[in-house]
Amino acid sequence: MSTLVHTEVIDLTNVIQLCNVLFNEIAITKLSQQTRYKILLALGKIIDTYSSELQRSKINFIEGFIHCMDGEKDPRNLIVAFALVRAIIERFDISRHIEDLFDVVFCYFPIHFAAPNDSTLEITTEDLKLSLRQCLSATPYFAYYATPLLIEKLLSTTGSAKRDTMETISLCAPAYGAHAILPHVHDLFDALTKEVYMGTDAAMVHVALDTIHNVVSTLGTGISIANIRDPVEKSIDTLLAQCIERLKEPELKNARSSAFILRAVASASDPACTSVTHAVLPIIYQEYKPTDPPQRRKAVLNILTELLIASKKLYGSVEDVGYDRDFQTPLLMYKQQILQVFVLSLIDPDTILQQASLKGIHEMVLMKQFLNKEEMNITVSHLTRQLGNEDGHIRNLCMTTLRIISKLLPESIAEHTVPAVLCELADQTHGLGNYQGALAAIQTLGVHPALFKIIICPLLEKLNYACSHIGQDNSVYCHELAACILAIYQATKKECVDIGHRKILPFVLNGCISSMIQSKWYLDDHLIETYAIMLAITTRLLQISDQKELIDNIWKVFVYGQYENQVYEQIKITSKTSHLAAQLFTAIVGNCHKNVQLPVGDITEFLNTLLEAALDSDFALSTTLSKTVAVIVNKWMNEQMLNYIYQATQQRLSPLLHEIDLNKKKTGFNIFIWLIKALVMRGHPYGFELLDSVVIQQCGSIDMGKDAAACFTILLHDDDFILCKSAHANISILYKQRVFNHCSNTFIRKSESADPQWPEFQTNYLLALLYMLQKVPSQAIINELPKLMMPIILSLSSHDVNLIVLTLKVTQDMIPNAQATIVQHLGSFIHALLRLTRFPDVQVRLLALDILFRLAQKGKSDILSPFRPSVVKELTSALDDKKRIVRKHAVDCREKWFAIKK
Structure with missing residues (x-):
């Protein structure tokens, strides 16, 4: 039957005949589970395909289905049966079968199922509960029968059955409507509030509160159909009276529970929030007395905060996107009293009270259209004062709220917070204060473009002073200040390109160049790297015309040594002491677009100058110059340059690999690596030739083997600084996979055939293979794993700890x-x-x-x-x-x- 109904040969007549036989002549309950399961699937297909035709036919399909479902106990079948009930409710007229359909469903409530330990079933009790719950909430027709029974279950059950009942009421209430809930609302609230007040299980309390919320929300929908007092106000009167009585002793547990109930009620609907606000706020305000113990005042603040949270949930938060309501929160009528209470608590010396106050202030700031501009300014002023608090938790709470305000009202932060924070950073008039707290605040607030534009110039002045007067004695401060500026610049770079171009770029270049000439600034490797990243970020975001102008200017400075109408040898990138110049030059050239024309007549002559300087420099400077060569080759390659590369690699670099002097050999190999990287990234065949003749060959040498193996960490590394997509590099598709495919078989073969007398050679080949695997995307290697397993197992059997760990x-x-x-x-x-x-x-x-x-x-x-x-x-x-x-x-x-x- 199951197969038949899924074919195209069957028609409506056949379906009706099948149903007649199934409903009238077969004892469904005596069939096996698998057969019953297939019958239910067949009925599902019939409902999907012929629901409208079956309603017009003489067959009583709903009664027949009830006959099939009645007495079913297997969880696999019940999941399907419950889904079919929902389909019948959606597609059939059930008005004559409501009670029968309800009875066949509700008899399973509350449902429980424990699978045997050896069972392969993937169905859980929660699956069954949810499916049954969705059946009961599928139609308001069930309300007449379900509501009193659910109330009875709520009053008589405990544990998981009670939780299941609450969750079912929570889901059913909106479907059944206010008219079905109202006659039972007092019994319902009594049972639910009892769970909140007396419950010891936090999860059960949470479910009870959710149920209260959904029930009150449902009552709010009945306003338009009621000819009596507002159903919300009438139904929650008793509930409110109980809560208010308990709130008179705010420090007790029941008062806290009452606050949770009030939040659940107030967040449900506008009428509910209005009722709660007008009934509770005046009483709570009177309960706050500055002379009371801090613990009692804290309890009052917590109750107020719960009401603020409820209002924010109902009327919207400033962080909500596209959320807008016509209603205004009734808390606006009591805003001044609320503000007074929280501000008084904030300036109190008690730390616990301050924390409670800050949580409430945070909620007020989040509430839509609650605090006006003047009140927000006052709030910012108070929060800014607390940034100097010794308690770290209080400072964090303040910063969390100030971060939100910085999006809404950046000018207020600029007026109150920024000056206070900047005072902690040293300059001509201020000594160095709590600079770490100040930098943390700047890094939190400065990520918003409006504030970045306000704060960047004062920060650059502070950095200038730090590098000029403090760096020698406190380099850590300089590092952290520069890192802070870089962090907020990275966060706002797209919106602040102009600021980077007009302010940050000239600041860094002029400061560094002056320092190379006159030692104006304290500079170390850490600061130089930070400044280079700033230049890189700025350059890559500029328009091509601006990049061209910048390249022309830095070419005059770093290539020809021209600065302020004079020539300085020490600022040329070819100078042996020009590590700073080389890094700044590489940062800019390395992030220019390839359509920017370099201001040089003979590019090969310039490359040769860089190459010779790299060969005659210490390793750090040589690496930087090698990167510059790599950038130029990758972006601006032409036939003339390619001929030069052939010549330079064969006549100048290759002989260095046979040098006795290990330093010369390593320098030459390092230049090779960056040149190979530039070529293979753009997919040039000569790069792969050099991989064979240089890298793979050097893996088999005693003194260079480990360096050659490790070079794949450079060749396949995703650099954020240069030679990456954001730096406008030429990157061929799947270049990493191409390198892996080109080299892996060779390394596998050589590792397996390595001479046992020279185990270090085998280790080098295995290291090279593993370094490649580390950098190549794992999804590209899955199909290659079978052939890689022997080298992997061989590596795990090695005595080299570094190889094993890798x-x-x-x-x-x-x-x-x-x-x-x-x-x-x-x-x-x-x-x-x-x-x-x-x-x-x-x-x-x-x-x-x-x-x-x-x-x-x-x-x-x-x-x-x-x-x-x-x-x-x-x-x-x-x-x-x-x-x-x-x-x-x-x-x-x-x-x-x-x-x-x-």
């Missing part, structure tokens, strides 16, 4: 996620990991246990069960490890493997 880090995510692909190697891999759980190095032991844990966590039982006994047995030694953290990981790992089904 292998474990590379494979800890990759292999657990691809176990089905490497089934034939899984045993050897697991055995290697188990051996490493006894390795002398603690990091190795932890990583091995972590991968074993992930294998069990993500693997399938049928794949892992053969290895379960040996893993559980061999992990015994790790359980006795001398390191506590290793023992903990071993326990977790063993438990995970032990849980794998045999």
